Amino acid sequence: MKMQNTVLLDIFKNVIKDNLxxxxxxxxSGSVDDLKSLGSVVQAIRSAAKVVSVTPxxxxxxxxxxFISRSVDAGVRLSELEQxxxxxxxELLSQFVAVEAADIPEAVADNNSVIKDLSDHFEKAVTAALPAAVKEEPKKQKVFFDPVLVDLFKIELESHTKVLEKGLVEAEGExxxxxxxxxxxxxxxxxxxARIVGIHQAVGLAHAMEDVxxxxxxxxxxxxxxxxxxxxKGNDLFKVIAExxxxxxxxxxxxxxxxxxxxxxxxQAAQKGEMVKPARKDTAPAAETGAPPPQSTPQPEAIAAPPQPPVQQQPAKQEKKEDALFVRVLAENLNRLLGLAGEIKIQAKFTKPFRGYLLAxxxxxxxxxxxxxxxxSRIEEMGVTQDLxxxxxxxxxxxxxxEWSINMMIDKFDVFSRNIERLSDSLGNQVVESKMRPIADGLHGIPRMVRELAKDSGK
Structure with a gap:
């Protein structure tokens, strides 16, 4: 748990560092447009601080x-005092960046009085600047969502929903x-x-899935x-959100x-053993016509007798691990890397003429x-050998x-030329392979489709 807290504190530190x-x-600047972007920055820091429970x-x-919401609504620039x-x-946030991640809570505690004074000042500035009629409507405060954090949230969903779908279908049998x-x-x-971004509905659903x-x-x-x-069904909702x-x-x-x-x-009810099936859209027409759905009677029997013990006698299958972790790279960066690898490969070919120059x-x-x-020999014929x-x-x-130096350069250049050509070929092949997606990425939904088809057909 301590390691996990350190990792979260390190993320909190990086969020501050990136936004400072x-x-x-x-x-x-103090302009209204810059204040709008400042609101997103502050919201991102607040979300990260909430995750690591840095309440001040x-x-x-x-x-x-x-304060920012009030200034933006009123179209007012920052005064010199507010700046x-x-x-x-x-400066306070930069102190948190300067210390180790594990020491951030202590740094916050040391500056607790300064943080409280700043919080009181901005709260008083809001209440003092607004008319009485507006004071009664605090719900008008705008909520800013950092688009970078939201995009990272989408990436997390895309990655983990695939793991969940594949794993849940496999877990039904083991x-x-x-x-x-x-x-x-x-x-x-x-x-x-979801908690970092501030999407509370997604937090509740993911938490319920985690508890089950x-x-x-x-x-x-x-x-x-x-x-x-x-x-x-919960995973399907997250897939829709990710799209x-x-x-x-x-x-x-x-x-x-x-x-x-x-x-x-x-x-949450399933955690207590109270299984209630969600209404399925494909069964609604049968209910309207009065025809009883054919799967309603056999399903309780399937619930009452799960064949658990014999399945757990197959530990050999436990060794099947997930593939290596993937790193998400922008297609533009990968294309640029592929172009550079191609240039290196071409330049490596140009080293061959240098060997010809050395041989010459x-x-x-x-x-x-x-x-x-x-x-x-001419000197010997002239009889001046002793003098020269x-x-x-x-x-x-x-x-x-x-002669020794030329031979040594030729030998070393041959080794260098072969190595640079081999490495450039390997780099080019690796970059091309990185652009190719595994065929499993396009087939990960097939086990789920087969499961649903088998369930719908009663087989």
Whole structure:
């Protein structure tokens, strides 16, 4: 738990670090447009502080949001005094960035009085600036959603909904802890991501799903087909949310708030053993015509006799793990990386002519050696060998060193050329492979489709 808190505190620290330049820029400008962006920044810090339970920072951000909302509504720029107070807030937050993540709670405690004074100042500034009629309507405070955090939330949903769908279909036949624990972690991750963004309905649904899986792991309940149906229905809702654009997530959730709350209630009841099936849309026409649905009678028998014990005698299947973790990269960056890999591969081909230049230099050296030998023989014929013996020996030694250097350069260049060509080919192949998506990404929904088809057909 301590490690998990340290990780969350590190995320909180990074959120502050990423947004500090935006705060300083907006405070320096003081314009209404910059204040709007400042509201999103403060909301992001408040959400992160709420996750790590840094209550003083949460309260400070709430008062800042109220003050910013009032200023934006009134179209008022920041005064010099207000800019000074915001600068104090920025300096305070920079102190949290300067310390280790684990020491942030202590730093907050040391500055608790300063944080409280700042919170009181901005709260008083809001109440003093607004007319009496507006004071009675505090609900008009705007809620800012950081689009970056919302996009990260969408990414989390896209990743974990696939894990949940695949794992839940497999868990229907084998409800071992090794199968359920990754599913519980995925639900927990969705809950944490929704809490950071501030989407409380998604937090409640993910929390209910996590609790059902947790109780199943502890053996307090036994997962049946109806439990799996509820969990899959919740996962389907998250998949729908993940497909919405950033600015459409909140309206989309508001449209489905009734369905989300109903499903959360059913999951909470399932934790107590009170299984109530959600109404299925495909069974509604049969109810209107008065024809009883053919699956209504056999289903209770399926619930009453889950064949759990024989399934848990197959530990060999537990070794089947999820594939390696994936890292999300923008397509633009991957295309640019592919282009650079191609350029490196082409440039590696241009190293081959340099070997020819070295061989030409070696050939020139051999000609120089032959000239030196010819010169030495002529000197001997002229009878001046004794006078030039020292110079001839020195020239011969220099030529021998030069020959050794040329041969060494050719050998090392051959090794370098082969290595750079091999590495450039490998880099290009790896980048091309990174652009290719596994075929399983397109087939992950087939087990779910087969399950639904089998259930609908009673097979």
């Amino acid at each position: 330049p935006k705060i300083e820029s907006a405070v320096t 920072v949460v309260d400070l951000c709430k008062s800042l949001e109220g 000074n107070f915001f600068s104090t807030v920025a 409800t071992s802890n090794e199968k359920l624990e990754p599913l519980m972690r995925s639900a927990h991750s969705i809950k944490g991501a 899986l947790s109780f199943a792991i502890k053996g307090e309940i036994k997962l049946t087909a109806d439990h799996i149906d509820l969990l899959l 919405l654009p950033v600015d459409g997530i909140i309206p989309g959730i508001e449209e489905k708030v009734g369905e989300i709350n109903e499903l959360s209630s059913l999951l 230099a070696k050939q020139t050296f051999r000609e120089a050696t032959r000239i030196e030998e010819s010169l030495e 013996a020292g110079e001839l020996d020195g020239m011969r030694e220099v030529l021998e060193r030069l």
